[in-house]
Amino acid sequence: MRIGTTLTNYIIQNQRHIAGATGEFTGLLNDLAVACKKIADLVNKGALVNVLGSADSENVQGEQQKKLDVISNQIMIEALRHNGHIAALASEEMDSVYHLPPEAPRGKYLLLCDPLDGSSNIDVNVSVGTIFSILKAPEDRTDPNEADFLLPGAEQVAAGYCLYGPSTMLVMTTGNGVCMFTLDRDFGEFLLTRDQVRIPAQTGEFAINASYRRFWEPAVRRYIDECMAGADGPRGKNFNMRWVASMVAEVHRILTRGGVFLYPCDQRLAAAGKEGKLRLMYEANPMAMIVEQAGGAASNGRQRILDIEPREIHQRVPVILGSSEEVERVVAYHTAG
Ligand code: AHG
Ligand code: MN
Ligand code: MN
Numbered sequence: 001m002r003i004g005t006t007l008t009n010y011i012i013q014n015q016r017h018i019a020g021a022t023g024e025f026t027g028l029l030n031d032l033a034v035a036c037k038k039i040a041d042l043v044n045k046g047a048l049v050n051v052l053g054s055a056d057s058e059n060v061q062g063e064q065q066k067k068l069d070v071i072s073n074q075i076m077i078e079a080l081r082h083n084g085h086i087a088a089l090a091s092e093e094m095d096s097v098y099h100l101p102p103e104a105p106r107g108k109y110l111l112l113c114d115p116l117d118g119s120s121n122i123d124v125n126v127s128v129g130t131i132f133s134i135l136k137a138p139e140d141r142t143d144p145n146e147a148d149f150l151l152p153g154a155e156q157v158a159a160g161y162c163l164y165g166p167s168t169m170l171v172m173t174t175g176n177g178v179c180m181f182t183l184d185r186d187f188g189e190f191l192l193t194r195d196q197v198r199i200p201a202q203t204g205e206f207a208i209n210a211s212y213r214r215f216w217e218p219a220v221r222r223y224i225d226e227c228m229a230g231a232d233g234p235r236g237k238n239f240n241m242r243w244v245a246s247m248v249a250e251v252h253r254i255l256t257r258g259g260v261f262l263y264p265c266d267q268r269l270a271a272a273g274k275e276g277k278l279r280l281m282y283e284a285n286p287m288a289m290i291v292e293q294a295g296g297a298a299s300n301g302r303q304r305i306l307d308i309e310p311r312e313i314h315q316r317v318p319v320i321l322g323s324s325e326e327v328e329r330v331v332a333y334h335t336a337g
């Protein structure tokens with residue numbers, strides 16, 4: 001009877017090729033897998049365990065938190081803080097960096113996460129996810145601070161997400177391609193179900209929240225209007241549209257069958273003093289690394305996402321990612337305008 005390749009097997013096999021590897025990274029991914037399994041279990045049980053609905057609190061970004069945002073954040077902390085694999089943790093749901101308890105052993109990694117992405121979908125039983133990004137911690141400090149996290153996405157050691165959909169899937173990259181694992185709930189293991197994922201360079205599918213069209217910049221409006229004009233317009237072909245409102249689900253679709261995803265800045269966000277909606281450190285950077293590792297592209301319209309020098313931990317950015325030819329076209333429209 002074949003067991004298959006578990007996530008732990010896979011990481012240990014890859015670790016053998018890295019000189020000086022200590023097993024700490026394997027341990028960290030294991031902690032993350034445990035956290036994701038716990039969140040998957042709660043998402044799956046939903047109303048049965050009273051985790052749906054709002055938490056009566058706001059996060060640092062002024063967004064209403066769902067109960068599961070708060071619980072998922074607590075699960076991430078609990079799964080990581082005592083195991084000696086990280087030196088500090090930053091999350092979309094916490095105002096500032098989480099420092100480990102004084103007695104906890106320190107590891108050599110920094111973890112950034114969006115504990116529950118797409119949480120507006122929780123109460124309507126639509127896919128949500130967890131996104132994570134791993135950076136190297138500075139070696140000379142036991143309690144890294146916010147400035148230590150402010151590295152460009154190109155410095156990420158690894159990035160990944162867990163999608164809580166019809167199947168629970170963990171998708172990750174360590175800079176050597178993208179692989180997908182599916183959770184076998186009876187068995188309790190993530191098993192490798194796809195390796196070396198590639199995003200086709202061309203696509204006929206785009207994803208954007210079109211209800212904001214009146215606020216878009218001319219470059220975005222031009223690109224989407226041309227897609228919408230289909231075979232009768234300058235593109236000479238028909239496009240299909242999707243919007244799940246869970247970035248994890250959109251990226252997963254793009255990794256599976258191609259596509260382009262846009263969450264641009266717009267006048268509505270700019271008027272509120274925001275450069276975009278999505279967060280650079282918890283959403284844009286990890287997804288950009290995954291998409292690039294699968295042969296796609298990720299830009300803010302003017303610059304490669306992974307090259308952005310972060311100014312602050314909760315920074316927001318416009319995001320355009322997916323099939324490379326479409327991303328290049330959107331970027332060309334930005335620079336032309
Ligand atoms: P989060 O639930 O972590 O705040 O993220 C939601 C994000 C992203 O996943 C999604 O693409 C986008 O917000 C949806 O925004 P709109 O509701 O404006 O479409
Ligand atoms: Mn999110
Ligand atoms: Mn979130």
